[in-house]
Each structure stands twice: as structure tokens, then as C-alpha cells.
Amino acid sequence: MSEAIVKTVRVPLIALDSNLRVKTANRSFYETFKVRPKETENKLLYDLGNRQWDIPKLRTLLGEILPHKNMFEDFVVEHDFETIGQKIMILNARILQQGPEKKPLILLSIEDITERKKAEEERRWLERQKDEFIGIASHELKTPVTSIKAYTQILQHRFQKAGDMKSAEMVGKMDAQIDKLTSLIGDLLDVTKIEGGKLQYHEGPFDFNELIGEIVEEMQRLTTKHTLVQQLTKSRTITGDRDRIGQVITNFLSNAIKYSLHADTIIIKTKTDKEGVTLCVQDFGCGISKSDQEKLFKRFSRIIASDQKAYPGMGLGLYITSEIIKRHNGKIWVESEKGKGSTFCFSLPLKQ
Amino acid sequence: MISRKKKIILAEDNLAIVDALTIMLEEFGYEVIPIVDGNTVKDKLKEKPDLVLFDLWMPGWNGRDACRHLKSNEDTKDIPVIIISADRDIAQLAKEAGTDDFIAKPFQIEDLLAKVEKYLD
Numbered sequence: 001m002s003e004a005i006v007k008t009v010r011v012p013l014i015a016l017d018s019n020l021r022v023k024t025a026n027r028s029f030y031e032t033f034k035v036r037p038k039e040t041e042n043k044l045l046y047d048l049g050n051r052q053w054d055i056p057k058l059r060t061l062l063g064e065i066l067p068h069k070n071m072f073e074d075f076v077v078e079h080d081f082e083t084i085g086q087k088i089m090i091l092n093a094r095i096l097q098q099g100p101e102k103k104p105l106i107l108l109s110i111e112d113i114t115e116r117k118k119a120e121e122e123r124r125w126l127e128r129q130k131d132e133f134i135g136i137a138s139h140e141l142k143t144p145v146t147s148i149k150a151y152t153q154i155l156q157h158r159f160q161k162a163g164d165m166k167s168a169e170m171v172g173k174m175d176a177q178i179d180k181l182t183s184l185i186g187d188l189l190d191v192t193k194i195e196g197g198k199l200q201y202h203e204g205p206f207d208f209n210e211l212i213g214e215i216v217e218e219m220q221r222l223t224t225k226h227t228l229v230q231q232l233t234k235s236r237t238i239t240g241d242r243d244r245i246g247q248v249i250t251n252f253l254s255n256a257i258k259y260s261l262h263a264d265t266i267i268i269k270t271k272t273d274k275e276g277v278t279l280c281v282q283d284f285g286c287g288i289s290k291s292d293q294e295k296l297f298k299r300f301s302r303i304i305a306s307d308q309k310a311y312p313g314m315g316l317g318l319y320i321t322s323e324i325i326k327r328h329n330g331k332i333w334v335e336s337e338k339g340k341g342s343t344f345c346f347s348l349p350l351k352q
Numbered sequence: 353m354i355s356r357k358k359k360i361i362l363a364e365d366n367l368a369i370v371d372a373l374t375i376m377l378e379e380f381g382y383e384v385i386p387i388v389d390g391n392t393v394k395d396k397l398k399e400k401p402d403l404v405l406f407d408l409w410m411p412g413w414n415g416r417d418a419c420r421h422l423k424s425n426e427d428t429k430d431i432p433v434i435i436i437s438a439d440r441d442i443a444q445l446a447k448e449a450g451t452d453d454f455i456a457k458p459f460q461i462e463d464l465l466a467k468v469e470k471y472l473d
């Protein structure tokens with residue numbers, strides 16, 4: 001019976017008697033360790049192939065742990081073999097009682113995971129490289145942007161002083177474009193950090209409505225088309241990362257402005273109850289179909305509508321937003337009807 | 353009344369940023385001592401600046417240690433220090449380094465001037 005078991009299994013497997021003499025081994029074992037049955041069967045395990053199986057850890061496993069527990073599982077052993085070089089293996093063993101005399105038979109499987117381990121390390125290394133690269137790239141991008149922005153603002157100041165308002169206005173527009181670039185770089189950096197689990201949160205108590213007020217005021221300055229209407233309930237103090245929650249509100253508002261080109265009102269509503277606060281941003285723009293709503297919060301997801309050319313973007317805003325809300329133990333959702341508008345909401349618990 | 357121009361040490365390794373910031377600060381009536389190499393900061397401190405503005409990370413310069421040095425030294429501990437950095441976690445870094453204030457890169461000219469003024473009045 002043991003013979004049949006050993007032969008059917010695809011992982012390298014050998015059967016040993018209680019003296020650790022090889023009874024049989026399967027094809028996979030011979031192939032993996034480049035040995036022949038003739039020089040293997042009926043030999044003592046530790047004597048095989050120039051004693052290359054005389055591995056201290058294996059001695060401990062077979063000599064001490066196995067007799068004690070009748071089995072061992074998933075032991076990783078690394079060993080430099082004379083014939084096949086450095087290998088990483090996972091060892092599993094069981095003792096079976098055989099025949100009427102209940103002769104013990106040791107089944108030892110030796111899975112070669114060297115390649116898998118290498119591939120995994122390679123993958124992890126690449127992942128780290130990628131994270132590092134995007135991190136450095138974003139940082140490096142900010143440096144020239146900083147000087148461009150500084151020069152731009154000096155120019156604007158000079159034009160204003162000289163009374164050349166037309167030029168000052170143009171340079172002001174340049175400055176606004178630089179800000180857009182900055183926020184794109186910031187988003188890229190955030191995504192990198194989220195992926196690497198390295199986005200830092202600095203928590204503290206802050207007044208919810210005050211934050212909303214600040215952001216609405218700032219966003220109102222950026223749109224002449226829309227009126228941002230605040231319908232806020234009594235404010236609460238919440239604990240969280242003020243800047244990051246501000247980033248969430250900014251994202252909702254900038255989307256609402258961007259995706260409701262032909263509407264003129266955006267409503268910011270809050271609700272408070274025992275559990276927490278809820279904020280919703282409602283627009284009367286293009287809306288999102290039911291099937292598309294599920295994809296919104298995924299990374300890089302953008303709804304490519306027939307009128308897609310009108311809406312530039314990287315599809316990162318809502319992904320970052322939902323990650324921030326998740327980290328605050330909050331919820332995020334959307335209600336929308338195609339052609340009528342959308343309402344994006346998040347809620348945060350008062351106690352984290 | 354003749355008032356002495358306020359002196360600002362500006363330590364930053366990016367030449368374009370140093371150039372732009374120097375123009376900007378001079379235009380608003382400050383005297384700027386630009387430094388692009390962290391090692392010379394300590395020397396320049398002898399010129400008794402009214403304020404130090406520096407990038408947290410530059411070659412030959414550990415912003416955090418430098419700030420601690422400034423703040424623990426009797427002669428320099430009262431000089432206001434503002435760090436400028438592109439790091440998003442700049443607020444935290446500023447706190448750790450014990451600086452008086454911080455400005456994130458890229459910055460709005462008004463924000464920078466407001467902070468500088470705040471410490472020089």
C-alpha cells in the first residue's frame with residue numbers, strides 16, 4: 001500500500017522504515033534531487049548521495065519531534081546540496097502503522113519551494129522598487145513646481161504693482177494650473193502610500209462644521225458657475241485627521257463641480273445623531289448609472305461616458321477618499337440617477 | 353526713521369527655489385543670506401539672523417538635529433525657525449524637530465510672507 005501512496009503523489013515523497021532506511025521514493029523525488037532508485041532504495045537516509053541528506057535540522061525533526069508526535073508539518077529547511085545547490089524545502093512527515101505487525105512507516109514529503117521563494121522575493125523587491133520610485137518621483141516633481149510657482153507669483157505681484165492687470169490675470173491663471181498639477185502629484189503620492197500601507201494619519205479632535213466652512217469657502221472661490229449652499233446641523237467635535245477629512249470634502253466638492261457643468265447649485269448637507277456625523281454633497285449634474293456606481297471607489301476607475309472628453313481626471317480622487325474614510329471607521333456611499341445628479345455621502349463615528 | 357532690514361537665513365539646496373525665494377523676500381524688504389550647503393549654516397549663524405528658513409532635508413544637513421542645536425543654544429534659541437518641505441507630513445516633522453512653524457512646498461506667496469512677518473514684528 002505504501003508503494004501506491006508514494007507513487008501517486010506529485011510532491012517529492014519518500015517512505016522510510018523506523019531505522020530511516022529508504023523503502024521507496026517517487027518519481028518526483030528522483031527528478032528533483034537528481035538521483036536514481038538504485039542508489040537510493042534500501043539505503044539509510046543520511047547516507048544518501050555522499051551524506052548530503054545529513055542535515056542537522058532534519059536529524060532533529062526525524063529523531064526528536066517525529067517519534068514524539070507521530071508527525072510534523074510545514075518545516076522549512078534550507079540546505080546546500082552537493083549536486084543541485086542551494087534549496088529551500090518544506091518538510092512534512094507522518095508515521096503510519098503497517099500490516100498486522102503494525103510496523104511503523106515514515107512518509108516524508110520534501111517540497112522544493114526554491115523557485116517559488118525566489119519569485120516571491122523578486123516580486124516583493126519589484127513592489128518596493130515601484131513604491132520607492134513613485135515616492136521619489138512625486139517628491140522630485142514638487143521641487144520644480146515649487147520654484148515655478150514662486151516665480152509665477154513674483155511676476156503676478158510685479159504686474160499688479162505696475163498696473164498691468166491683463167498680464168497679472170494671465171499669470172494668475174498660470175498659478176491656478178500649477179495648483180492643479182500640485183494636487184495631481186499629491187494624489188499620486190497618496191496612492192503610493194496607501195498601496196504600501198504607509199499613509200500616515202495624525203489624529204486629533206476638531207470641529208466638523210468649521211472644517212466644512214473653510215473648505216466650502218475655498219472651493220467657492222474656484223467656481224463662478226456654482227453656488228455652494230450649506231445646510232448644516234449643529235456642529236460636533238470629531239476625532240480624526242483634519243487634513244485628510246478635509247481632503248475628502250474637497251474631493252466630493254471638486255467632483256460635484258466638475259460633473260455638473262450645466263447646473264448652478266451644489267448642496268452640502270450634514271446630519272448628526274448619537275452615533276456620528278454624516279455629510280452629503282448633492283449635485284444636479286450628469287449622474288451615474290446603477291451599474292457604474294459600484295466601480296466608483298476603485299483605484300483608477302473612471303466612468304467613460306460618451307461625453308468623456310469633457311471630464312479629465314485620473315480616477316484617483318474617490319479611491320483615496322474611500323481609503324481615508326475606511327481608516328476612520330466610517331462609511332462612504334453614493335445615490336445617483338443618470339441625467340439627474342448625484343449625492344455623495346460619508347459618515348464618521350463620533351468615537352473611534 | 354531708519355530701520356535696519358531684517359535678516360533672513362535661507363537654507364535650501366535647490367538653486368531655483370533659493371533664487372525665487374530670495375527675489376521674493378528682497379522685494380518685500382528683507383535681507384536674505386542664501387545657503388545651499390547645510391555645512392555652512394552654523395557659520396552663517398554668526399551674522400545674527402532675525403529668522404531662519406530652511407529645507408528639512410539637504411546634503412550635509414540633518415534638519416532635525418540642526419533645529420535642536422539652534423534651539424538648545426543660548427545665543428540662538430530665540431531665533432525663529434520655519435521649515436519648508438515637500439513632505440506631506442511636514443506638520444508632524446516640524447513638531448518633532450521643535451521648529452516654530454512650517455510651510456509646505458509648493459507654497460502660496462501670501463502664506464510665506466504672512467508667516468515671516470508674524471515672527472519678525
Ligand SMILES: Nc1ncnc2c1ncn2[C@@H]1O[C@H](COP(=O)(O)OP(=O)(O)OP(=O)(O)O)[C@@H](O)[C@H]1O
Pocket residue numbers: 187251255256259260283285286287288296301302303304312313314315316317318319341342
Ligand atoms: N459628482 C459626480 N457626478 C457624476 N460622476 C461622478 C461624480 N463624482 C465622481 N464621478 C465619476 O466617478 C469617477 C471617479 O471619480 P474620481 O474622483 O475618483 O476620479 P476623477 O474625478 O475622474 O479623477 P481625479 O483623480 O482627478 O479626481 C469619475 O471619473 C466620474 O466618472
Ligand SMILES: [Mg+2]
Pocket residue numbers: 251254255313317318
Ligand atoms: Mg475627482
